[in-house]
Amino acid sequence: MAAGLSNALKTARHRLPSAAVRNYSIPVQQSAWGPATCGASGLDSSSGRAAPLFKSHNTPPVIHSFTQQTRFQSFTQIRKMSSSNSRRLNIDNINPHVRAAKYAVRGELAVKSEEFRAALLRGTSDIPFSQVISANIGNPQQLDQKPITFFRQVLSLLENPLLLEHEDVLINHLGYKTDVIERAKWFLKNVGSVGAYSASNGAPAIRQHIAEFLERRDGFPANWQDIYLSAGASSGVNTLLHIICADEKSGILVPIPQYPLYTASLSILNATCVPYLLDESKNWGTDINTIKESYQKAKDAGVDTRAIVIINPGNPTGASLSEEDIRAVLEFARQERLVVLADEVYQTNVFIGEFISFKRVLRQLQKENPDGKYDCVELASLHSISKGMVGECGHRGGYFELVNFDPEVQAEIYKFVSIMLCAPVIGQCLVELMVNPPKPGEPSYELYEKEYRGIYEGMRERANALHKAFEQMEGVECGAPQGAMYLFPTINLPPKAAEAAAKEGRTPDEFYCMKLLEATGVCVVPGSGFGQKEGSLHFRTTFLAPGTEWVGSIVKFHKEFMDQYR
């Protein structure tokens, strides 16, 4: 690669949000680092039993605490070990692209919160709170959300089909409705054992039902053969980026703020992230001129931008795009021949505005333009069982639909997913249940509808309560809850706080979030983990946690923090 281009790429990359590499730390127990120098045996030679290096731990996980001081001590300590041993792999010779990847959602704060949780379980008394609230990640069932009964009843029969030999017991003693039993039989006939591999791109019968769902949702036909089941949407994103990115010049437009899956995956692939800022002043919508500017800058720097990522509704922002914004993006994609990656996993988590799919608008544009000028716009849209009212993220299910993709490229996508064999089959079944839930009049409908509505209303109420609290907090600005599972308030912190943060080698938002965790047990993610406009500070919190006590503790903490640093 020419030096000029190489420098240009560096520049383009430099524009990336400084998603905190320092946010990331080591999830291992301190004692495991003890006598780990190599060359001196860690084994008691008489028994083969080990010194602490090999010690078997039956106690709950104790994760090393990273206060600022011990953190750097620990790194120094590890470093010393690494350089004095003769292991083949060390931090300086492993894959540099993995090393460069940043993923703050499960970074230092998350690790520390788990440490607090373990300490509370052990009954440690000097912790100023009684529970840890994991508001850092959209993990509904870890918090209050109950799974939907119909879904889980069907899955119980798929896991143990022998139960179907006792239909009377299921119905008369266990409250299973007949449609639960019928659905389970349909799966067993059309998908087979959930313990067997399916086709690499997913069970055909399930893909057909997804296509029917998309037809109902969008009012346009869908082809089941263009649908690929995946282990959550993350796995789908991984597949698509692997196909699209050919080399380090390959660029992908990514919204800022963004869910860091995108920047982390691009880092691992050694491709180029081309960031474009969302417009906070317009409810975090897309601004087509901003996108065009980012694209042009990257082009001038020699980047071969190939695709644009849109997260709609937004993560971390919750914003739903208007049809006008979607049209503008599709028109731009057409002009510049960009693949559109529409991450639509929050499509049912909408409180303000409405969800409009990219597929629907693209088909509408095709319909309005019989000259066929939109027929070559390639769209991949992703959905998931992890979010919405389903909230089954532990089951790792999702799918993506390809529109207007080249058949030869699709064959390569099929090959790529076949190397990992197939998505978890029980997760595939949950995708089917999500897109094909009980219908009005069917025996399980009433309960399903009640549970679904209850989850939706519960989320909205908690979002509003949290929003109300933020409105009372000095220096905090937060628009009304729009959707997804998150609020992403701006925090205006006093200069003294920024100074204290700098002393600890942290950004002010990281510093604030760490202090919040240490004081209240509430774990949130600093805005720097998603990217934010220079000079602005945010944090992302889910509104999934039940109760109001934790919200009160945030308000109290914030007041004390401001008093201390004002």
Added chain:
Amino acid sequence: MAAGLSNALKTARHRLPSAAVRNYSIPVQQSAWGPATCGASGLDSSSGRAAPLFKSHNTPPVIHSFTQQTRFQSFTQIRKMSSSNSRRLNIDNINPHVRAAKYAVRGELAVKSEEFRAALLRGTSDIPFSQVISANIGNPQQLDQKPITFFRQVLSLLENPLLLEHEDVLINHLGYKTDVIERAKWFLKNVGSVGAYSASNGAPAIRQHIAEFLERRDGFPANWQDIYLSAGASSGVNTLLHIICADEKSGILVPIPQYPLYTASLSILNATCVPYLLDESKNWGTDINTIKESYQKAKDAGVDTRAIVIINPGNPTGASLSEEDIRAVLEFARQERLVVLADEVYQTNVFIGEFISFKRVLRQLQKENPDGKYDCVELASLHSISKGMVGECGHRGGYFELVNFDPEVQAEIYKFVSIMLCAPVIGQCLVELMVNPPKPGEPSYELYEKEYRGIYEGMRERANALHKAFEQMEGVECGAPQGAMYLFPTINLPPKAAEAAAKEGRTPDEFYCMKLLEATGVCVVPGSGFGQKEGSLHFRTTFLAPGTEWVGSIVKFHKEFMDQYR
């Protein structure tokens, strides 16, 4: 990279088995390729309804048949479409490393077998067999293997914990034993909802039980914090290769024949495969001198070989390594500072010899050498719920254990897996059940033991029946079944068969396997998909399919094939 090194790498890569890129084909319906040229609308503008390109298919999947002639016609046809359209992505500009990857286990033959299956379902009458036998992939539950009752009973309760409110019904009407209920409660208490994300490297409570299993198995301590749950062993291999391979000079020693996950993953990572031949004359064991030669050649070519892959018991060979062979590999790894990747997913599928883990031998070597010279040998060993008597591949569960790895490197592994959030939690629970099954004296033990033994004996019987058939076949040589789920016979084909194959652009083994499929419905994988010594020909077949009819049909086909080409 210097031109000399670049050429050397090409040479090193050239030594790769010619795992058939041509074996790979397009899993899409022919009709979907119809009017796919872009620029001319595929839409009926009055309705937004589509021409065939967008047609919704509710019929079973019909996959385009690739006889040799239509195959090339089809590719030409696609090619024309690709070049005449203005889609952004085409086969020539996507990720070239994905394109270069080969994965024959689910390639052309598998696709064609699914097409036959669909045609039989539709009642097509001109097919010379009545069922398709998928002997191409170890997918036990697609064939005869029943899941283990205890496992599935526990999973049914994890999917629907509300059933635990009816313990009496479970016990008195549905035959659940008390230990099923106790185990389910343990999971719900220690892991939580299977619908929630776990820790990225897996639920701590499950990792602790895996460590205890490893201690029992090997007689040496294991540290639960060095254990990482994964979505099947494939995902674990993907993680480890991502960490180890830093650039295209990074080399990995891979056995030939091998399960093509390794070569495919290295291709995608653009790293270098350093193949070493297994010794068919010694029951497919490792020959340390052959390994040393391969290593030296790669070194001379400028390859930075960092790790050695061992598949034990072997895939596709079934061979179990002796302790002597394992010691030799570990000693070589120590000398050359190679990470050892021990793929041990078939550890319970052993008919001849015994399974000895790399971990046990490494710890034994450490014990015997108090000077600590083995303390820096880094070992990653992988296991899975997909194989063995568990056979739950559709649930995508597995784990790997790291031994002697640098803590900083482990932190990067943790970060890497956290980007995809976590392995499927129900699959994690199956890993726990696999390593911690009912014990003698517990209520479910008797049935568990009976089922487990039944599956094992059934596999052995079918392997022996198949082997006996191979012994009768002219020009076929096959050692006694050793383990895994496969036989890998040598086939000596007449020159006329090789000529006929060449005319179709196929290797002789591909040609033979295609003819076998077309005549009998039995789908196997040609040896070229795994790599084989130049001049030798093989195929891999599972011995999972029930009944003897399919074995008879192979014998009959072979005789006719030999008569035709002799």
